[in-house]
Amino acid sequence: MSEQVYPHLNNSNTKIALTEGDDSFSYADVNQRINKFATGLLNGSDDLNEERIAFFIPASVDYVTTMHGIWRAGGIAIPLNVASAVAELEHYLSCASVTRMIANGKYQESLTDLCAQMNIELLSVADVMAEEVSQLPVILPERRAMMLFTSGTTNKPKGVVSTHKTIHAQITTLIEAWSWTDQDSIPLFLPVHHIHGIINILSCGLWAGATVHLFAKFDIPKITAEIVTGTYNVFMAVPTIYVKLMQYFDTIDESEVKKICDGFRPMRLNISGSAACPVKLFNQWKDLTGQVLLERYGMTEIGMGISNPYDGERRAGHVGQPLPGVQAQLFDEDNNPVTQENVPGEIRVKGDNVFLEYWANEKATKESFHDGWFCTGDVAVLDDGYYRIMGRSSIDIIKSGGYKLSALEIEGTLLTHDDIAECAVIGVEDETWGESVMAFIGLKAGKSMEYDDLKAWCDGKMSSYKIPKAIQIIDALPRNAMGKVTKPDLKKLL
């Protein structure tokens, strides 16, 4: 069950595993690269013994080489968001006590000062590659494999640690549930520091022996050109991507739209997830392409938990039923199981798919489990046998374009602005982003603020997608008797 058992990743498989621009790489190519990279990382030692190695690489063959190379050498892989602001990276690197960082070209340049300051060795993929392959360690399934940073109801993102066994469970449940085969072909244009890109697309694709087409970003003209020629038979995206595709259709000729929709029509599967897929969007996509979107529910800490069926009714506005090997149960506020239909409860999950721990944060790990169940913080009902997500228990978590954002983290940064006395951030409903970030700001006496100036100030202090899309200047934030800001009242102000 260690990393090495990806059934198709071996030296004799000549099938194409990855494409990147005009280049393609067979499973044998990729396997050899990984082994040479792992050997180079080991640099004569037997095992990396869970050394934390971060990498700052967009979706590419180098990304795959680095991720799997770290796994095979016994390290913990920490893929970072290449769109992160430097201030955010500093937190990730110090939280995980990273010792080595892998980045190429312009990405490496952007990290030189930070790595020097933090005493982290900065290497390119080519720097690490060994000429020959040496003996690699045997990695037990229980060993830590990966750390992904996730925002929550605290100021700073936490490192979610999964083991090789966790990753194996997260992949194989989807291989079974969504009928992956080596005949599949899928584009990967989502960021590769989150489960959706890493597990659902890249890892499942490679596990199945499929071909994964890598894009450094969501490039609509390039991707739709391939869709027209029938390159892909599976497509996975966040709801915002489907919205953006339809917005793009409004800008091109009707005949072009028809060609693209005809490219989607014969695919065996279109999936939406990471945020709620509005019923309107589900229906629009079906009308345009004939595709009945398969909506599923997941989380960084659990991989995928609940999914509409591959065969069977895919119900709009619902996320389906627990995946194979995943136990899910709703609980009320007194921790009693909710057994009746249409009564809301928190989704709690058990299974090999559940993460091991928040890195170096025993308290947060402990608080997130109850009686062995992982508490997701998402509220749902069971509606005629299908789960329907009702919302989240915390108003401080915002889902924008599939990214999970912490209102408190954004507030923490805004409060470092010299002119801001107080602020509160909320998510407001938005047709493109699902929710968009809005900040209510109380200024210090005699100060004024324009939105564009604040946006420019935020640049470099937080990832661009976290920057508020709108602000409202307010005399004083509404607070309760305890002095806590009452965010639901802010929503009412809109």
Ligand code: MCA
């Ligand atoms: C980009 N922008 C955003 C977002 N993305 N603003 C708010 N929310 C966003 N998500 C802003 C940029 O800051 C920029 O602003 C402008 O839009 C254009 O940026 P660009 O990068 O060109 O936009 P894009 O390429 O169109 O990006 C949209 C996107 C991207 C492709 C939908 O947001 C994305 O890849 N989202 C998916 C994230 C994801 O994979 N989530 C899965 C995690 P300005 O012009 O003002 O500078 S959840 C997960 O893994 C769980 C387990 C699950 O269930 O799947």
Ligand code: AMP
């Ligand atoms: P992340 O921590 O970035 O992995 O995001 C996980 C969160 O995304 C979950 O806790 C849910 O709030 C949300 N989410 C994922 N899939 C769905 C879905 N299909 N419908 C509604 N919310 C979803």
